[in-house]
Amino acid sequence: MSSSGGLDKDEDGVAVDQKEYQGMIGSLLYLTATRPDILFATGLCARFQAFPRESHLKTVKRNFRYLTHTSELGLFYSAASSIQLCGYSDADYAGCKLDRKSTSGTCHFLGSSLVSWSSRKQSGVALSTSEAKYVAAASCCS
Amino acid sequence: MTAQSEPSACVWLQMLCAKVGGHLDKFDSRCSDGVFLGYALNSRGFHVWNLDTKQVVETCEVSFDKTMPCSTPVFELSGDDELGASIFEEEEDAPEDGDGGTTTCAADPTPSETSDDDYIPPITSTTTIDVPSTLEGPAADAGEVTSRATGSRAVQWDHPSERIIGDIGSRTLRSQTGSVAFFAHFGFVASFEPKDVGHALSDSHWVNAMHEELENFERNQVWKLVEPPPQCNPIGTKWVFKNKQDADGVVVRNKARLVAQGFCQKEGIDYEETFAHVARLESIRILLALAASKGFKLFQMDVKSAFLNGFIEEEVYVKQPPGFENPKFPNRVFKLQKALYGLKQAPRAWYDRLKKFLIGKGFKMGSVDKTLFLLSHGNDLLFVQIYVDDIIFGGSHALVSKFAEQMSSEFEMSMMGELQYFLGLQIKQMKEGTFIHQAKYTKDLIRKYNFGGDLKP
Numbered sequence: 121m122s123s124s125g126g127l128d129k130d131e132d133g134v135a136v137d138q139k140e141y142q143g144m145i146g147s148l149l150y151l152t153a154t155r156p157d158i159l160f161a162t163g164l165c166a167r168f169q170a171f172p173r174e175s176h177l178k179t180v181k182r183n184f185r186y187l188t189h190t191s192e193l194g195l196f197y198s199a200a201s202s203i204q205l206c207g208y209s210d211a212d213y214a215g216c217k218l219d220r221k222s223t224s225g226t227c228h229f230l231g232s233s234l235v236s237w238s239s240r241k242q243s244g245v246a247l248s249t250s251e252a253k254y255v256a257a258a259s260c261c262s
Numbered sequence: 263m264t265a266q267s268e269p270s271a272c273v274w275l276q277m278l279c280a281k282v283g284g285h286l287d288k289f290d291s292r293c294s295d296g297v298f299l300g301y302a303l304n305s306r307g308f309h310v311w312n313l314d315t316k317q318v319v320e321t322c323e324v325s326f327d328k329t330m331p332c333s334t335p336v337f338e339l340s341g342d343d344e345l346g347a348s349i350f351e352e353e354e355d356a357p358e359d360g361d362g363g364t365t366t367c368a369a370d371p372t373p374s375e376t377s378d379d380d381y382i383p384p385i386t387s388t389t390t391i392d393v394p395s396t397l398e399g400p401a402a403d404a405g406e407v408t409s410r411a412t413g414s415r416a417v418q419w420d421h422p423s424e425r426i427i428g429d430i431g432s433r434t435l436r437s438q439t440g441s442v443a444f445f446a447h448f449g450f451v452a453s454f455e456p457k458d459v460g461h462a463l464s465d466s467h468w469v470n471a472m473h474e475e476l477e478n479f480e481r482n483q484v485w486k487l488v489e490p491p492p493q494c495n496p497i498g499t500k501w502v503f504k505n506k507q508d509a510d511g512v513v514v515r516n517k518a519r520l521v522a523q524g525f526c527q528k529e530g531i532d533y534e535e536t537f538a539h540v541a542r543l544e545s546i547r548i549l550l551a552l553a554a555s556k557g558f559k560l561f562q563m564d565v566k567s568a569f570l571n572g573f574i575e576e577e578v579y580v581k582q583p584p585g586f587e588n589p590k591f592p593n594r595v596f597k598l599q600k601a602l603y604g605l606k607q608a609p610r611a612w613y614d615r616l617k618k619f620l621i622g623k624g625f626k627m628g629s630v631d632k633t634l635f636l637l638s639h640g641n642d643l644l645f646v647q648i649y650v651d652d653i654i655f656g657g658s659h660a661l662v663s664k665f666a667e668q669m670s671s672e673f674e675m676s677m678m679g680e681l682q683y684f685l686g687l688q689i690k691q692m693k694e695g696t697f698i699h700q701a702k703y704t705k706d707l708i709r710k711y712n713f714g715g716d717l718k719p
Contacts, residue, residue: 140711147707153543154687154700181713187704194688194699195547197554201695233551236544 127164128217133173141172144180151187154194156227156237158183163223163239167216201231209260211242211252222246224256296324309512318512456503459585462518468503471518476586479520482570485580485596487588496579496595498523499602520583521604529606533576538609541633541649543685547698549634549647550689553656554696560656562684563669566676568651572601572611609650616648619672623665637661654681 148162161183168176207228214220221244227237240259246252294314301308307322456462463469479485490496499520506515527533553560565571578598582588601608620635621627625646628634637644637657644657644665655665669675681689690697 144711147711150686151700151704151707153685154698181716184708184711184713188708191701191704191708192699194697194701196695196697197551198695199554199557199693201551201555203552203555230548230551231555233547233554235547235551 130173130175133175136172136174136177138172142169159239197233201233203231205230207260209256211256213249213252220245222252224259226260455505459501462503463585467516471516475518475520478567484570484600485598487594488597490595494579496581497526499580499583522580522602524604524606527606533607536606538650539613539633541647545631550696558656559691560654560681562654562681563678564676565651566674569601569603569608569612571673572615574601574607574611
């Protein structure tokens with residue numbers, strides 16, 4: 121999925137069962153315990169839980185289609201890894217179509233082992249890419 | 263009803279069930295042999311013990327082999343030939359001891375019961391594994407009567423010797439019990455989950471499960487029966503019934519748990535704080551990564567009835583459990599000495615107990631993550647991570663075995679072993695490193711949300 125996502129509120133779309141949609145999002149969120157690759161996509165779909173439409177459900181379904189063929193993926197913690205902690209961060213710029221806020225992504229490695237990660241929409245509107253990335257770097261260290 | 267669901271009541275049939283999975287050659291057999299165990303609870307299928315995979319499956323793709331008399335040992339593939347065969351013999355012999363009128367063995371293809379191709383054992387009205395034609399006579403009657411004596415201990419006592427399978431005096435080697443343990447076990451569990459206590463008391467398996475729980479209380483000295491003090495408002499208790507299933511969805515244990523109705527408690531009056539100690543997933547992952555790079559194995563253990571171990575500071579009175587009131591003192595209440603499941607302070611009381619125990623043994627609590635405990639002994643290190651009643655631990659070899667010993671002497675532990683499955687994470691610890699994934703959870707999800715068959719795994 122591209123970072124712009126192409127998802128918006130879709131107010132004219134056909135409404136779908138909210139409870140089921142929320143259930144799917146919840147299940148996917150738990151799956152992010154070992155699957156950082158679906159974190160952004162799940163987070164994006166989770167923004168529309170209040171009024172889920174068919175277009176949103178279609179995106180969730182696409183996530184599941186990805187999972188059907190990659191269900192065996194997981195994290196590998198190598199025995200040869202050091203234990204040096206290292207954090208990385210990045211951000212898109214105005215990724216959310218609704219309010220033009222940016223999304224920061226962070227991850228932490230212990231040697232070569234990925235132990236922690238996040239993808240969050242920033243709380244304020246960044247006016248430049250460097251501002252967005254600066255906010256992301258700050259959230260990575262806290 | 264109960265008389266039929268007693269352990270002697272297993273139906274032995276030979277049958278064919280379709281082989282699934284794995285690579286099959288052109289000339290390989292497409293079927294495997296199995297033994298009919300009972301009817302599936304929620305579908306039209308059968309519970310079948312697959313002799314090839316040594317697993318119980320629920321399937322309807324079977325054809326009953328009526329040419330094979332049931333007394334023929336079907337255990338050729340299993341290593342436990344003798345024991346298997348001996349069970350069959352006992353099965354056949356048992357009914358002769360009773361009235362002798364009918365036979366327990368449904369596989370006996372009597373002409374009246376068998377049509378042409380699909381012979382299916384008749385379904386009786388019982389809920390567990392049944393013998394279509396039941397035992398008759400004094401033994402059966404006795405079983406019927408005692409099971410109705412609700413809450414009476416007589417249920418446990420009444421085991422007429424003619425209805426016990428096998429020779430009581432004979433020894434069973436541990437190696438023999440493996441695959442056969444299941445058969446013996448299958449006759450001992452009820453396959454339904456009762457909604458209320460009345461329903462549960464009508465089945466001896468559930469009565470046993472409830473007795474087990476109450477005995478657990480006695481052993482842990484959870485409560486004392488006392489006269490209710492004035493102005494005491496005892497908290498109600500309730501039975502919760504749950505069937506434990508294994509990975510293949512077969513019921514392996516009936517679990518009855520007595521819980522307090524903690525929603526009656528008021529904050530500030532009945533309890534001060536409520537809190538359950540759960541570890542953050544990040545800290546579990548960091549521990550896994552650290553263990554992999556330091557080259558030590560992680561183990562897990564599970565405390566049995568963990569919350570019953572916590573001491574509570576407040577005075578709490580609970581009503582007597584429904585169905586098990588003391589006939590002499592029906593008005594008395596139980597004063598709790600330890601916490602009960604359902605009480606608001608139960609998780610906290612358990613955490614306090616465990617924390618005190620660990621700190622008393624020289625552990626240091628993590629300053630950020632309060633669920634991580636560390637013991638350092640010179641160069642030796644031991645990490646202990648707590649997730650309510652699940653405990654992950656690992657470190658230097660000497661400390662690990664000592665810790666396991668200490669824990670099992672202080673608490674009753676139910677499971678101990680290498681860390682493999684924790685909170686739905688599948689963990690594989692290898693020499694080259696540790697791999698964690700959620701393949702099972704993912705597949706369950708895909709099965710659950712299949713979008714009308716659109717998602718094909």
